[in-house]
Amino acid sequence: MQSATTLICYAWIVLNGAWEAGQLVSLTGREKWDQRDYTICSGTEDDTLDILYRLIPHGLLTPYLVSLREGDPVTVQGPYGRFTVRDPSRPIFFCATGTGVAPCRAFLRSHPNLNLTLFHGVRTPEDLYFREEFASLTYFPFCSREPLDGKQSRLTDALREVTLPEGLHVYLCGANEMIYEAEEILTERGIPSDHLFHEPYYYRAYDEEDDAVKKHSV
Ligand SMILES: Cc1cc2nc3c(=O)[nH]c(=O)nc-3n(C[C@H](O)[C@H](O)[C@H](O)COP(=O)(O)OP(=O)(O)OC[C@H]3O[C@@H](n4cnc5c(N)ncnc54)[C@H](O)[C@@H]3O)c2cc1C
Numbered sequence: 352m353q354s355a356t357t358l359i360c361y362a363w364i365v366l367n368g369a370w371e372a373g374q375l376v377s378l379t380g381r382e383k384w385d386q387r388d389y390t391i392c393s394g395t396e397d398d399t400l401d402i403l404y405r406l407i408p409h410g411l412l413t414p415y416l417v418s419l420r421e422g423d424p425v426t427v428q429g430p431y432g433r434f435t436v437r438d439p440s441r442p443i444f445f446c447a448t449g450t451g452v453a454p455c456r457a458f459l460r461s462h463p464n465l466n467l468t469l470f471h472g473v474r475t476p477e478d479l480y481f482r483e484e485f486a487s488l489t490y491f492p493f494c495s496r497e498p499l500d501g502k503q504s505r506l507t508d509a510l511r512e513v514t515l516p517e518g519l520h521v522y523l524c525g526a527n528e529m530i531y532e533a534e535e536i537l538t539e540r541g542i543p544s545d546h547l548f549h550e551p552y553y554y555r556a557y558d559e560e561d562d563a564v565k566k567h568s569v
Pocket of ligand 1: 387411
């Protein structure tokens with residue numbers, strides 16, 4: 352495993368066996384209870400199984416993951432999960448926050464003919480992972496803390512306005528808060544609950560600014 356940057360890391364594993372786009376693996380650290388889930392972000396035909404993760408400096412597993420070097424052994428369990436493409440013939444609306452964009456990349460690389468629209472909400476433009484790859488899609492990036500193309504915006508605000516095609520399936524992934532809010536908006540807008548699929552990753556995303564505040568206050 353190798354880290355691409357100090358904050359957002361990209362790792363790869365060689366895994367034997369079949370899996371479906373949208374599934375995840377569980378990685379284990381030094382102790383068997385140091386276990387966390389990561390969605391595979393490569394395609395089913397790719398040679399490696401890739402994951403995308405954010406380093407949480409006070410977290411249990413990610414500081415260990417960034418310390419790994421290529422060739423270091425790591426316990427990988429899986430694949431698990433049902434956040435997979437239910438019906439590739441439907442229009443898909445994918446809403447992700449932060450690293451929650453990982454399954455969308457797996458969808459794209461595994462099902463190149465999907466009719467997919469991506470809403471990706473992040474805090475700053477550097478968090479728009481895979482931006483170049485997504486440029487071929489109907490792709491809407493939103494930055495809440497810094498301007499992107501001169502504008503700060505929130506994914507859920509845009510969700511209230513966007514035209515939603517008939518019969519679409521919606522996939523929601525990342526921060527629980529976004530998922531709850533988006534489900535409420537989409538339900539109000541008439542999307543039936545069996546057309547909504549979600550994969551919650553975390554409550555309250557890690558925030559470097561909170562760390563900075565804590566450091567200043569000690
Ligand atoms: C089904 C599932 C799939 C997941 N897939 C991914 C993935 O593909 N990539 C990924 O980075 N994470 C993913 N996660 C989150 C992941 O399992 C870990 O929680 C995360 O990597 C942090 O691990 P940690 O032990 O270092 O810190 P933890 O002790 O687990 O987390 C500390 C705190 O950091 C915050 N946090 C956790 N994860 C994130 C994140 N990704 N971005 C911002 N803030 C966060 C939360 O507030 C959390 O309480 C997934 C979680 C689930 C349940």
